[in-house]
Amino acid sequence: MAVKKSSKKPNVSAQELQAYYHDMLLIRRFEEKAGQLYGMGLIGGFCHLYIGQEAVVVGLEAAAKEGDKRVTSYRDHGHMLACGMDPNGVMAELTGRIGGYSKGKGGSMHMFSKEKHFYGGHGIVGAQVPIGAGLAFADKYKGNDNVSFTYFGDGAANQGQVYETFNMAALWKLPVIFVIENNQYAMGTAQARSTSSPDIFTRGAAFGIPGEAVDGMDVLAVKAAGDTAVAHCRAGKGPYILEVKTYRYRGHSMSDPAKYRTREEVQKMREEKDAIEHVRDLLLTGKHATEDDLKAIDKSIKEIVNASAEFAKESPEPALEELWTDIYADDASQTA
Amino acid sequence: MTKSNERKLTIARAMAEATAQEMRIDPSVFVMGEDIGPLGGVYGNTRGLIEEFGAERIRDTPISETAFIGAAVGAAQDGMRPVVELMFVDFFGVCFDAIYNLMAKNIYFSGGNVKVPMVLMTSTGGGYSDGGQHSQCLYGTFAHLPGMKVVAPSNAYDAKGLMTAAMRDDSPVVYMYHKGLQGMGWLGTEAGATVHVPEEPYTLEIGKAKVVREGKDVSIVSCGMGVHNALKAAKTLEAQGVSAEVVDLVSLVPLDRDTIRASVAKTGRLIVVDEDYMSYGLSGEIIASVTEHDISVLKAAPKRVAFPDVPIPFARVMEQFCLPNPDKIVAAWDEMQAA
Ligand SMILES: Cc1ncc(C[n+]2csc(CCOP(=O)(O)OP(=O)(O)O)c2C)c(N)n1
Ligand SMILES: [Mg+2]
Numbered sequence: 001m002a003v004k005k006s007s008k009k010p011n012v013s014a015q016e017l018q019a020y021y022h023d024m025l026l027i028r029r030f031e032e033k034a035g036q037l038y039g040m041g042l043i044g045g046f047c048h049l050y051i052g053q054e055a056v057v058v059g060l061e062a063a064a065k066e067g068d069k070r071v072t073s074y075r076d077h078g079h080m081l082a083c084g085m086d087p088n089g090v091m092a093e094l095t096g097r098i099g100g101y102s103k104g105k106g107g108s109m110h111m112f113s114k115e116k117h118f119y120g121g122h123g124i125v126g127a128q129v130p131i132g133a134g135l136a137f138a139d140k141y142k143g144n145d146n147v148s149f150t151y152f153g154d155g156a157a158n159q160g161q162v163y164e165t166f167n168m169a170a171l172w173k174l175p176v177i178f179v180i181e182n183n184q185y186a187m188g189t190a191q192a193r194s195t196s197s198p199d200i201f202t203r204g205a206a207f208g209i210p211g212e213a214v215d216g217m218d219v220l221a222v223k224a225a226g227d228t229a230v231a232h233c234r235a236g237k238g239p240y241i242l243e244v245k246t247y248r249y250r251g252h253s254m255s256d257p258a259k260y261r262t263r264e265e266v267q268k269m270r271e272e273k274d275a276i277e278h279v280r281d282l283l284l285t286g287k288h289a290t291e292d293d294l295k296a297i298d299k300s301i302k303e304i305v306n307a308s309a310e311f312a313k314e315s316p317e318p319a320l321e322e323l324w325t326d327i328y329a330d331d332a333s334q335t336a
Numbered sequence: 337m338t339k340s341n342e343r344k345l346t347i348a349r350a351m352a353e354a355t356a357q358e359m360r361i362d363p364s365v366f367v368m369g370e371d372i373g374p375l376g377g378v379y380g381n382t383r384g385l386i387e388e389f390g391a392e393r394i395r396d397t398p399i400s401e402t403a404f405i406g407a408a409v410g411a412a413q414d415g416m417r418p419v420v421e422l423m424f425v426d427f428f429g430v431c432f433d434a435i436y437n438l439m440a441k442n443i444y445f446s447g448g449n450v451k452v453p454m455v456l457m458t459s460t461g462g463g464y465s466d467g468g469q470h471s472q473c474l475y476g477t478f479a480h481l482p483g484m485k486v487v488a489p490s491n492a493y494d495a496k497g498l499m500t501a502a503m504r505d506d507s508p509v510v511y512m513y514h515k516g517l518q519g520m521g522w523l524g525t526e527a528g529a530t531v532h533v534p535e536e537p538y539t540l541e542i543g544k545a546k547v548v549r550e551g552k553d554v555s556i557v558s559c560g561m562g563v564h565n566a567l568k569a570a571k572t573l574e575a576q577g578v579s580a581e582v583v584d585l586v587s588l589v590p591l592d593r594d595t596i597r598a599s600v601a602k603t604g605r606l607i608v609v610d611e612d613y614m615s616y617g618l619s620g621e622i623i624a625s626v627t628e629h630d631i632s633v634l635k636a637a638p639k640r641v642a643f644p645d646v647p648i649p650f651a652r653v654m655e656q657f658c659l660p661n662p663d664k665i666v667a668a669w670d671e672m673q674a675a
Contacts, residue, residue, distance in 0.1 A: 044465025044652055096465065096651030107467040107650025123469035124427060125399050158398035159430065186399055188375040194398040255522045260374060317653045323646050 012220060014288035020062065020219045021279045021289075022297050024054035027078040028276060029305045030087055031250075034077065034094055037309060038254045043094045047108045050078035052249035055275035056181050057082040059222025060149055060242075063230045067144060069135040071119040071128045072151035074109035075181075075248075079151065083116045087304055091312035099315030103322055125186075126152060126159030129178070133165045136174040136239075147175040147233040155186020157200045163207075166239070170207040173238035177229045178204070180243040181216070187252045188260040201243035211241030217273040220282075247273070345533040346519025348380030350492035351457070354499035355382065355419060357537045359389055362417065365503055368395040368404055369421025369457075378423055379459050379518045401431035405456070409438045412454040417503060422458040425474045425512065439508045440483030451506040455499075460488070461514040461561055461611060463659055464523055468647040471655070475559070475610070476617030478510050479588040485542050486588040488512040490563035491531045492519075494586055497540030505542065512588075514560040514611075528564045543590035547599060551581035554669060555599040557622050558609035559585040562660055566609050569665035578669065588618065593625045597633075600626050604635035607668045609660050614642035636675060639668040 031049040038047050050057075053075075061082045064070075072079045080090050085101070093100025094108050101111040109123040119135060122128040132150025139146040156162065157180055169176050180200050184191050192198070201211035210232065214225040222244060229240040247269045251258040258266075283289040325331055345353065359365045367382055373396040376383030386394040397404040401422060408418035422428060428435060435456065442452050462471025479486045485507055489495040495513065502509035517529035548563060549570055556566040563584045570580035583599050585592065600606045606626055608619040619640035626638065641660045649655050 045650065046466055046470065093650075096653070102650075104651030104654065105468075105647075105649045107465065109467055109469070110650070123467065124430060126430070155399045158400045160400065160402050161430070186370075187378075188371045189396055189398075193396060318649075318651050320654065320657055323644070323649060323654055323658065327646055 014283075016062070017279060017283050017288050018293070018297065020058050021276065021283060021294070022301065023058045023061070023082055024219065024276045024279065025297065026087070026301050026304065027054045027058070027081050029301050030081060030091070030308065031077060033305045033309050034091065035250070035254065037095065037312065042313065043108070044096070045107055046074070046253040046255065047094065048075040048253045049248070049250045050075055052269070053181060053183060053216065053246045054078060055219040055222055056179070056216045056244045056246050057151075059219040060179060060226045062223045063226030064147075064149065067117065067146040068149065069117045069119060069132075069139070069146060070149040070151070071132045071135060072121065073125065073128060073153060073156065074121065074123050075153075076109065076111065076121045080111060080113070080118055083118050085113050085116050085118060087308040088311040091308040092315045095312040095315070096317065097312060097315035098318045098322070099311060103326075104318040105322070105326065126156040126161050128152060129156070129159075129162050129165045132176055132178070133169045133174055136169070136176040137172070140174060145175070145234045147177055147230055149177050149179055151179045151181055153186060154180060154182040154184065154191050154200060155189065155194065157203070158194060163203075166204060166207045166209060169239040170209050173236060175233035175236075176239040177226075177233060178239060178241045180241065181246055182243055183246045183248045185248070185252070185261070187256070190260065199243065201241045204241040209239050209241055211243060213243045213245060216244035216246030217275045217278065219275055219279055342532050343535065344530050345492045345496075346380070346525070346530050347489060347492045347495040347513055348377075348383065348518045348520065350496035350533050351381040351499050351513065352383050352385060353533070354496045354537065355503070356385060356388060358500055358503045359385070359393065362503070364415060365417045365419060366393040366395065367419045367421070368397050368408065370397055370399055370423050372396060372421050377421065379513065379515060380520055381457065381513065381518070382421070401427060402434055405431045406434035406438060408454050409434060409442065409452060412452045412508075413442065413450045417453045419455045419457065419503060422456060424470050425458040425460045426469050426472050428458070428474065428477075436481045436483070440481055443507065444483060452508045453506045455502045455509050455511055457511045457513065459515050460512045461516050462648055462655060463516055465650055465652050465655060467650040471648040473512075473560075473612040473643075475512065475588055475612040476621070478512070479618065479621075483508070484589065485509045486512065487542055487586065488514070488559040488588055489586065490517065490560050490584050491529045492533050493531050494540055496533050497538050498542065498586070500537055501539040501542050504539065509542065512560070516561050526561065526564045528567065540586070543587045543592060545586055545592035545595040546584045547581060547595065548584045549580070549582040551579040551603065553579045553603055554605040554607060554672070555581045555583055555596070555603045556607045556609060556665060557583040557585065557596055557599070559588065560611070562609040562611055565660055565662050565665060568662035572662060572666050573669060591621070591625065593629070596622060597626055597629055601630070601633045604633060605672060606634070606638040607665060607672075608638065608640045608642070609665060610640065610642040611660055612643060613645050614640060615645050617642070636672045639672055641665050641668050
């Protein structure tokens, strides 16, 4: 990955580093557990895991403040955990239970939390991008300085609505951070086979939107880039693009055997670039934590994740009456 | 009972075989869509094609449906015969203008001066807990709009014949294949869809329904997955001494109203099975086709077994509750008797 490393690394405290480690590991263990539950038949449909990409969302959440908005695609579990949504509610949505964030109506790809300012979970590639602009529009209109983190993939970057949104966001100086999570593949299609220019962030130039590429396997680099982008948006200068170069270790979804890339390619990434290992190294070599400290974190995460799996199994299935609620805000319904 | 020349194919393989055979004889046919190349399509219907025809004719596209479907319309008008895949019918939202304003209207707008010989293949259906943006059928949505033919095979024999017919048609054809019939191992599949398919190319006439089971007490009309549910219900009814006829629509546009009317004229009763939403759709159209023609043939009010008018829920219990199944069809018969 030819990524220009962000030069200014923040002076990071032990506490911050430990928090990044915790949040990234929580996502990874949660996703591993979701994969297991899928294997056991407790989760159906397409389930898209975030394993490998944890540093992206954790780094950016570290640059956010209360009130900021976020919206993303179907690969959304990590984003929800990182913004503080309850692992129980997320896991129970995956199993389609009443205790899930959407009462089992949405599933893995469709969850929301008004409280945590998380606006989905979207299954149509690219559709969340205009929504992200709309969130920013509302905040700008209301006169606050919140920003909207609008995440999408390298594949989504080829959807027309992305560029309609770029233009509008630039024209109206909307406080949107367009986060392109470039994990190099869109399902089975490698980026070079679908995308005319290798650097997606440069596409903002045509609209006057500044952008940069970031090493998405380095949480500190992501955080630093996030700080720059956030400062730009909060200062009223309009949108900003971060193309975060990352990698997904698992298949596109649980039903993808990933034959379009070699095992060696995945193995190399895991061994040489893993974001969690990187922070672990920083913690230990910098004497910001001991092995025992990290073990304690691992243990507490295991407990959270196991509890979420238990909750997701124990929570009742939704009652059939729920089918006809929430269709309209006022529950108007049509008789058969 | 297996004949020695029996060659059972899944719908996915039948579609790929038809495409390959047509591509061998017609250089203007090419295929494009997302992951239809080396991956062979998410639902297997282009598997093996890139190995034989190469990346020029079996073209993976960016995730840019408006652009590549619009481009297919352009290429079709200019003498090509594109076969284009919209991976899930639910994704039509991002590209419908290219479909219903361009693909479907340009023959008419040109007074017949240009033709639009293209096939838009798209997967339909749910039942595997994939949520409300990946499980719809939308038969009614597509069939409602004039200018495109719409087909929906229930088995591999029909799938091959329809595919060849669609590629040879000078009008745009929307080819709606049901995920649960494709024969994809990871998804589970309806065994009845995998049937004997002749090796040589053949066409099935678009716009002709089939009576796939004869009966005299009730006509059960459906398409795609619904046909298999209807056949299972017919077996149950037979055990109760009820003789059910099953009509497989095969094509939604043109709709073979004659075959439907003839069947109902014979049986006097009609149950329509539709995995699409109930209101304003296929089930209402079938019933209206019968009643506005001759209401006197009916011995009972028609019934429909369709997906209720709710977004498709993710939770398995909820989705399964909503989907048509053989028991609901039998129950519809019982209600008809009780009425
Ligand atoms: C409009 C639309 N087209 C196609 C799809 C099918 N699809 C789902 S995910 C995906 C790949 C997207 O890749 P990318 O944007 O890179 O995100 P990633 O999965 O890598 O996170 C495709 C083609 C879809 N869901 N919506
Ligand atoms: Mg990607």
